[in-house]
Amino acid sequence: MIRQQLAWFDPARIGHSGQCFRFAPLPEGGGWGLTARGRRLCIRPDGDGFLFDCTPEEWETVWYPYFDLDTDYEAFAAAVNPRDAYMTAAVACAAGVRILRQDPWETTVAFILSQQSNIPRITRNLEAVCRAYGAPFADREGNIWYDIPTPAALAAASEEELRALGLGYRAPYLRAAAARIAAGQPDLASLAAMPYKKAHAALLTLPGVGVKVADCVCLFGLHKLDAFPIDTHIRQMLDAHYKRGFPMRRYKGFAGVLQQYAFYYELYGGKT
DNA sequence: TCTGGACCTCG
DNA sequence: GAGGTCCAG
Secondary structure, eight states, X not given: OEEEOOSSOOHHHHHHSSSOSSEEEOTTSSSEEEEETTEEEEEEEETTEEEEOSOHHHIIIIIHHHTTTTSOHHHHHHTSOTTOHHHHHHHHHTTTOOOOOOOHHHHHHHHHHTXXXXXXXXXXXXXXXXXXXXXXXEOTTSOEEEOOOOHHHHHTSOHHHHHHTTOTTHHHHHHHHHHHHHTTSSOHHHHTTSOHHHXXXXXXXXXXXXXXXXXXXXXXXXOOTTOOOOOHHHHHHXXXXXXXXXXXXXXXXXXXXXXXXXXXXXXXXXXX
C-alpha cells in the first residue's frame, strides 16, 4: 500500500471518461478498482492524496506510467485560448482526466465493441469477453480477475459463441480482427513507434475498425495525442461551437486531450 | 469520392 | 434510436 499526492488526477472522472471500461467504483464505495496490464489495482481517497494497493516497485514500473504521470496536463489546460469559452468550461469540467497508457490490443477490442453502443453496455460486453476467453489471475487477497484474452484466443472463438455473449453483429468483426492481429497484420507493437497517420492507416485495415475506432485506438491505446476521434457527441459539439473548424494548429500535439475534455463535458457537463 | 440502408441488443 | 462500419449503388 502506498500513498501519493498527485496533480491533475481524478480517478472518478477518469473512470467515467469513456476511454477505459475496466475501471469501476469499489462495491464498498469511496474508491475505484481497475483491471489492466494483467493486474488489479484499488485506489482509495486519503485526505489530499490517494492510497494505491501496490508495492513501490509496481507503482514505479506499472501504474505511474499507466496513469501517464510524467505528462503535464495542466500545461495543456493552460494553453487553451482564454477567449474560447466553450473549451475553457470543458477543461474545468474534466479537470483531473488523463489519457491512460492502455494496451493497444485491449483498446482495439473495446472500441470494436463500442460501435452503436454506450459505456454501460461496452463495459458489460468487454467483461463478458474477458471472463469467457481471458486468463484468470488472483489479486493479493485471492480474488480472481480476468485478463484481456489474447488475439489467438479470440480468433479461436466461434461467431456463435461471441454472439451468445451479447456482442451482436460486432462478433464477426472482433473474431476477424483478432485473427489478423494474431497473424501480425498489423503488428500492434510496431504501431506505437509509427507516426499517428501511419498507425491510423494500418488500423483502418482491420475489420470492424473505421475512422472513429482507429482514432480511439490511436489516442487511448497508442498514446497519439494528435488523434481526434469524432463521434456523434463530438460532431454535435463541433457543429455548435466550432463552425469555422476546430483550431487543430493551435493545439497541435495534444488536440486529442482537448477532444477528451469536450467529450466528458458533453456527457456530464450539466451534472458534475 | 459520396450517400443510404442494414446490422444485434438494449436502456 | 444508439459514442459506427460495411457494402452496394
